[in-house]
Structures are given as C-alpha cells and as structure tokens.
Amino acid sequence: MDANIMQFEKKLRSSSTYKKFDVSDDGSVLRLEVSPSDMISLSKDCVSAGALYDSAFISLGKNSSFTTYYVFRVPELPRILVLVANGKEFHSITSAVPAAILDERKMQDLTGLKLQGIPDSRALIFHPEAGLPKSRPLNPGCGFESMQKDYPMVGTGAEGEFEIPVGPVHAGIIEPGHFRFQVVGEPILKLEARLFFLHRGLENIAEGKSYSEAVPLVEQIAGDETIANTVAYVQAVESFQGMKVPTRAKYIRTILMELERIYSHLADLGGMPTDVGFYLAASRFAILRESMMRLNMDLTGSRFLRGICTVGGLIRDLDDQKIQEVSSKLHSFLSNLDAIEVATLSSSTFIDRAYSTGTVPNALATELALVGPAARAAGVSCDVRIQFPYAAYDEVHVMEAIERDGDVLSRFLVKINEVKVSAAIVLELIEKLKPGPIMTTESAPKSDFLGFGWSEAPRGSCMFMVEGTSNGRIKRLAVRTASFKNWRAAEKAVLGNIVPDFPLVNKSFNLAYAGNDL
C-alpha cells in the first residue's frame, strides 16, 4: 500500500469509525465497509479529506437486506473510493453530500426502501400515472403502495408568476423530456425537468445475461456515447475477471473513444450556432459531423462504432490501411475546423448570445458535483482520462481543456478544444499502433465478483458497477452516466436568463435523455 493511501486512511480513521479497509487487487479501488448509520459522518469526512462525490448504487443482498455503494473519486491518491454498507435501513447522506439526491431517489424507486431524511421523496424513474410494474425491480416482494402518486411541481410564489410547460414531445428532432418553467415576463425564475420518459429498465434486462451478452445492451445506453459506455462496462468486468487486455486492443479502444468524442462534440458545436440563428457555421459543422460519421463507417462498419468492443478485448481487428487513412483525413478535418472556429468566434451574432448566457459558476459546479465539459467550462478539473487513466491514456498526452466563466461560450470553447485534443490523441496512437493480439486468452476471476469501471464519455465521466455470479452471469449492473449528474446543472444554469435562451443553454450541455433515463 503506498504512502498516500496510508496517510489518507489515517486521516479518516482519526475522525470516523468503519469496519474494514481494503484495496482491490489492481490497486485502483479502495473499499471501506461501514455500518449504515455511520454513512453520513464518514461521507462528510471523505469529502473534507479531498474526495469528490461520484455516484451511489444499491443492490439486493442476502436475507432481504440491501447493500449500498457510495462511490467517490479521490484525485490526489489517485483512487476510486467506495463506501459499502449492508443493512435493512438506510439514511440519506444528502445532509452531508447534497449532490447525492438523484441517486438516492433512484435507489428508493428501485427497492421500495425509504431513506431516512431524504428531502425529496417524489418518484423519479417511474411515472405512476403512466403505469407501474408488478413489483420493484430490485425487490420482488415489494409493491408500489408506498409510492407518492402525484408529482407536484411548485413555483417560487413570486407575484405575477406563471408556468410554461414544455414537452415531452418537443419541436425539434430530440428526445422526450418535460420542462416546467416558472417565469415573470421573460426571465426564468425556476426550471424543473421531469425526465425518465425513456426509462427502459436497462439495468434490469442485463441481469442474468453473460458478461459479453450484455455488451449490445450497454451500447444502447446512449447512441453517441456507445464506445465510452462499453469501455467503462468491460473494464468493470475485466477488473474482477482478472483479464489483461492486449496493448493493441487498448490502443484501438482509445482511438475509437476519441473518434466518438469528435463526432459527438461536433453535434453540440453545430447546435449552438443553430440555436442563435447562425446557420452558416451550423451547416459547416454539420458537413464535418457527417464526414466523421462516414469515417467511422469506413473504419469499423458502424456509424456509431458498435459491435467492436467486448469483454477481454475487441471482437474484430481494424484494417491497418484504413487506420492510416484516418490519419490523413484527420489532418484535413483539423484545417477545416480551424476555419469554422475563426468564423464562429468572430461573429457578433454568436458571441452576443453565447457570452454570459447560462452561467454555471465554479461554486455551483462543485456543489452539484458536475462532470465533463460542463464542469471544465466552470474551471473544475475533472477529466478521468488524466486523473484515473484507463485503456491507453497513460501512454498519450492528454491536455485538459479548461475555461473559467461557465457560460455557453466557455462550453463552446471547451468542446472545440477537446475536439482538437482528441484528434491529436488519435494521430499519436495511430503512429504508435503495432500489430498484435486483440483478445486476451487468460483470466483469473476474483472471488468477490464486484468491479467498478469508468471512462470519460463526451458528456463527462461515467461510472459502472458490475456484480457477477460464480457462473459468469450478471447479478447487478448499475450505471451512472454523465447526463444523470449534469441535468441539474441545466436546471440551474437558465435561472435569470430569458426563455428564448433555454434551447441555446440546453444545447450547450447537450445532455442525453436516454443515457439519463436508462
């Protein structure tokens, strides 16, 4: 155990009580076992010791008890820290970590438990008026009698306030979600989003499947984060299956993840000019985006890079000649991108609308534990490619794109800079790529069958927890995507802005609905 970890443990032990402290075999995950009643104080201590709240998961344990997992990232160690508690009654940790509220509401919906002290007990993933399943997905014995049937969305009580309901079916070509604006005149006083129209019960469907059978399901979490989610999932499985992924497979995974970031960011970069009516730049970005989709198609046979990555490596190898073509196409892409960037940023049409619109200040980004470009635009360093390297990221130079103001313009700049960094990473890896095996043949399963995997998806880091069984099946797949964390930022960022700026602000985050709703 290295000195940093020992020091961290000492710091925690001086103030908190916990049962057990251990480190996973590959050294990347620290696990602390704790009793449910000590969770609040321990999570408070972890945060003051420098841990950043990431996510919370729950799974069914033995004898109708449950196990909760509160996951933190500790950048200075750098390790993932998991607080594990087993029991039948749990407390909400929102008094210590307010950002945990959505995870805990989801936990309540899945199990029928009531977390003590939770400030908002409305249903999250279920819409009682649309219909409910027979029993709770994670608790077959429990029905929905205890669930609150209505979903009150209250205003601020300001004089002359009125509501604007929007959605779930929107005017553009996007996914469904309901937004309720409370406004007086033009400025927005409050925005509440009610999502989960796309809740497909994905985590539940994965249960009982073998690890590689579940890969196509994971690819369906969010279309434009296919590879990022798949890599996070397979890494979680590989960590407890004791698989060493061959270098070539790691390199190709990294190349694909960066190609995905490029085409995904191009959608947002084109979307922001569209929403201010600057179609000249929008069409130029659309040309680049469609070209990148076709590049994906040429390289892998799938515009969304599906059907390549699997547990232990890759399903099939990529053609070396085609990989070399990517390199020359990317050079041409970059020179075109520069031209569009100059034109967009020198247009007053765009700058007038983007500057100081939809601001997420640094303090808010920290409080909501935001991830990805939304956090980096507010000056929060949170790139897991740098802080917790995976795949081939420890062998390439990754520059984190950071801005300060947290407005739409900052998010635009972060995204366009990330596209350039991604292209540089792809070019670097193509040079380093050597022939070799793409699939591991060895595995040495660990006894606990529990693994965590993460990756930096285009919208921010995602976290996967996979619990397996001794015969190689999934017992529980738990997913926390970047969108699930960042939706609350979109709600806060529009406050004080005018209603017509909402599409622009929303597009600057470009959060996934399907990725949020699962």
Place this chain on the structure above:
Amino acid sequence: MFGISSFFGKHCDLITEDSSDPQIKELARLLKARSSSPFARSIHVRMVDAGSSNDVELEEGLTGSPQVDAERFGIHFVASPRHADVLIVSGPVTVNAKLSVKKTYEAMAHPKAVVAAGDGACTGGLFSGGYAIAGTGAVSEVIPVDVCVPGNPPSPYAIIIGILKAGEAIQQKSKTSR
C-alpha cells in the same frame, strides 16, 4: 470569409442509379418512380422518440446535413404533429412514453402514415419483455404502422427511403377514402 475546401469529396451526394451505395441506388429508383401525388413530393414529418438510445434521432438530424439534405427530396421535419403527414417513431415504446406516441398520432390530420424507425421500434429488440416496456415494445402495438425501417440505427438514407414509402402509403389511403 471561409469555406470548406474539398473535404472528403463533394458536399452534396449525387443520387444516381450508378452509385456504389445500395441505399442511394434504391433512393434513385424510388425518386424516379414516385407518383405525382403531393404526398409523395412534399412530405411533412414529425418525429417522436419513444425509447431509443438517441441514435435514431441523431440519424434523423443528419438527414438534414448538407451531404444528404432531405429537403431536396421534398421531406421537411416540422415542429407540430398538426402540420405533419408522416409520423416517425423510434423505440422500443416505454411505458412512460406510450401516451405521448398515442397523443401525437391522434393530433395528426388524415390521411397520415407512420414509420417505425430502428430495431427497437420494429420489434422491441433487445428490450422486449422488460418491466418498463409497453407490451413487446413494437410501435405497431400502440398505433398502426405503415413502414418498418430496421437498423441499429437505420442510416439517414434508410430513414429517407422509409419516409418516401410512407408518402406513397398516404397516397394509397387518400385514394381509397375518396
């Protein structure tokens, strides 16, 4: 001010039966054979996502990219179902989204047609049987479907071909109802 130099070839795809792309070939044949019905030449489309992973929506968005440019075939995506001839639904249909699909369909004027886009919308796909899925997840269980476009997800050209076929289906319906 700025232009895009010859990046990845021409900007706008040439639609011809000599194309090496089978989908462009089929589209060229369809365009040549399409009737003079207004529904085959000017089709207004509304989309509803009822449970896809946003891949179908991204491809629908890319039908408007300068390379593909669906508007040149007379296809326009419109904001309201009241303006639409064709409804394009991606799926599997979830319990929570079922009502939006129904209401959107009911809001459309007759004659109308429905395209189910993507594997999930056609059959329910991987999600069939899940607790949060309405029935098997196929759109045809919720509203009548005229054209199925399979694919994971279907490409922009496959979606366009589906919409053009739906336009012909409306033409048939308006003939029989008259």
